[in-house]
Amino acid sequence: MTTLKGATNPHLPTPLVTAASEQTITVLLVDDQATVNEAIHCMLETEANLTYHYCSRAEKALQIATEIAPTVILQDLILPDSDGMTMVKKFRANPVTCDVPIIMLSTNDNPQTKAEAFAIGVNDYLVKLPNQIELVARIRYHSQAYLNRQAHTAALLAQAHAKELEQTLQELRQTQAQLIQTEKLSSLGQMLAGVAHEINNPVNFIFGNLTYIDTYVQDLMKLVQLYQDKHPEPDSAIQAHLEDIDYDFVMDDLLKMLRSTRMGAERIVQIVLSLRNFSRQDHQEMKPSNIHEGIDSTLLILSHRLKLGINVVKDYGDLPLVDCYPAQLNQVLMNIINNAIDALLDQPNQQKKEIIIHTSKINKNHIKIQIKDNGPGIPLAVQTKLFEPFFTTKPVDKGTGLGLSICQQIIANHQGTIQVISKPDEGAEFTIQLAVQSTVA
Ligand SMILES: Nc1ncnc2c1ncn2[C@@H]1O[C@H](COP(=O)(O)OP(=O)(O)OP(=O)(O)O)[C@@H](O)[C@H]1O
Ligand SMILES: [Mg+2]
Structure with missing residues (x-):
């Protein structure tokens, strides 16, 4: 192997993000004739940002190529220990060289041979010895296209990694x-x-x-x-x-x-x-439960806060027992009612503070619970983030921002839905829909 302008370490991977004109082009000539090497060497010697390598034996070519990571390979068609077509197939089968542009060099100007070469994956075909200007132009053209493709692939990969990382982070949160x-x-x-x-x-x-x-x-x-x-x-x-x-x-x-x-x-x-x-x-498993009992006990737990001037209207419909994890559902009710209380108590000048809890059957197998307050409502910008973990508009010691994100998870575990409707100054209404008979194991 001969190296001409080997200023860069051939073992290092090709730089991907430098400006196109500054990127080093690495040429590997695989040809058994020393005279061809001398001629090509002469043609490329004065080229800027170009590193030239030479290999005279086919058996060594693949190893050298994987070491130097060429941006273009000049491959002789006829070699004593192999033929150029077989070499092309080997380059294409190797993960390091599979995409490297290959220019076939041959004294054979037969169109049929050229067609065969293109069919097995060469990128270009030049008759020996080519004109210097043309050879340099083709080497630069193919190398640049290869480097651009590499940079593009690397950018896509980086993007995919960033997305994966973001997703992992989201899952972690x-x-x-x-x-x-x-x-x-x-x-x-x-x-x-x-x-x-x-x-x-x-x-x-x-x-x-x-x-x-x-x-x-x-x-x-x-x-x-x-x-x-x-x-x-x-x-x-x-x-x-x-x-x-x-x-x-x-x-x-x-x-x-x-x-x-x-x-x-x-x-x-x-x-x-x-x-x-x-x-x-005592009841950690999914079981048919009385939703109204759950609401009543939640209201009782929160009664010390409700006594600060909030009227609760219970508008209960005729509900069947509903399959659920009662403790989890109570937690959802508590988070939503607590939020309504927070919003109402934050309005010192409001006269009539009210929370209306309405339950009803939607159809034979579905029920809904609506919890509506007449507080300040939720601005549209806040509504889009409401269910995100750690999103809160409350002071550090008052809210963690976990309440509604957990409500959403719990309701999703029940294969139900939770939605909010709110207009500024018209309060907020949270609606939970649940199946009476759950299919969750
Ligand atoms: N009924 C409501 N009226 C007005 N704003 C509300 C109402 N319910 C929720 N919000 C808004 O949604 C935000 C997120 O609520 P969430 O329950 O997830 O967290 P939090 O109440 O701030 O904290 P945590 O529940 O963890 O103590 C609240 O900070 C509040 O801005
Ligand atoms: Mg909350």
Whole structure:
């Protein structure tokens, strides 16, 4: 192998992004005749940005070509150890040289031979010895076209990689959001289930005792009454005590207090039920569920915020039980209602703040839940990003921007849909559609 202007390392890959005129053209001549090498060498010697390599033996040609990565190959048609056509096929079969332009050099000017050469994949055909100007022009033309193709392919590849990276990043963010939310959901669920369990025991014995207290009080009152009947004139100490404690009032109030204590205990039992219903730690699987129960427990969990001046209108339709993961669906309801509360509480001057929850059957197998608030609404620019993970318009300590993206994922897991309609100053309405009988495993 002979190297003429070998200023660049032939082992390095061809530079792809330099300006066309600055790119080095690398020529490899495969020819057994030393005189041809000398002649071609002479023709190319003074050319700028051109590196010339020579190989006299076919058996070495492929190895040299893969080492120097030529931008054009000048291939002799007849060689002692092989023929030029076979060499062309070998170059075309090799991944490094398969696209490199090949100019066949031959003393044979027969059109049939030329046609055969083109048929097996040569790019050009010159009769030996070619004219210097023509040879240089063809070498430059083919090399440039090859380099341009390489640059184009590299740009496409880079684009594809960038797209792939972007997609991976997107998936990572999605997974991260999902993990955070799953963690939030399970911690909240566990906490609620724990609180419900802790309250449940004491409330049970308060409730149980109340029944006995009720009976005992009735008995004692009857006893006092009997005493009063038998001894209508009590002695002065008893009389003084009766007046002291305001006996008639105490008896009347005691019954009232017992009634309200029972109501209070019943309310605690309801709350415990709702907490358990919300967390549904005991029902992690898809099961036919009462949507209204889910909404009610969610409203109960959020009641401390609703009490700050928001009226909730429940407009419930006649719904069948709906296949769902109840804890996940409750999480969706909570995110949407919480957002509505945030939007309404952010309007200190608004008089009538309202959330309307409407449920209805769409057809035999589909239902919808609509949650509408009369808050400030969602600007169009925000609507397009609403379901993106980490998109929030709230201060750092108030919102993570995960709520709606998780809602979308959960509803998608249920093979349902979630949509928003909103006009500025007319509030926002979120609509969830679900199949009554799910096909999700
Ligand atoms: N009912 C609504 N009225 C007005 N804007 C809303 C309403 N619901 C959602 N948005 C807007 O959508 C954004 C994204 O809501 P999302 O629930 O995904 O996140 P967030 O509420 O900001 O934070 P997070 O739910 O994680 O605490 C909110 O920051 C808010 O700008
Ligand atoms: Mg939210």
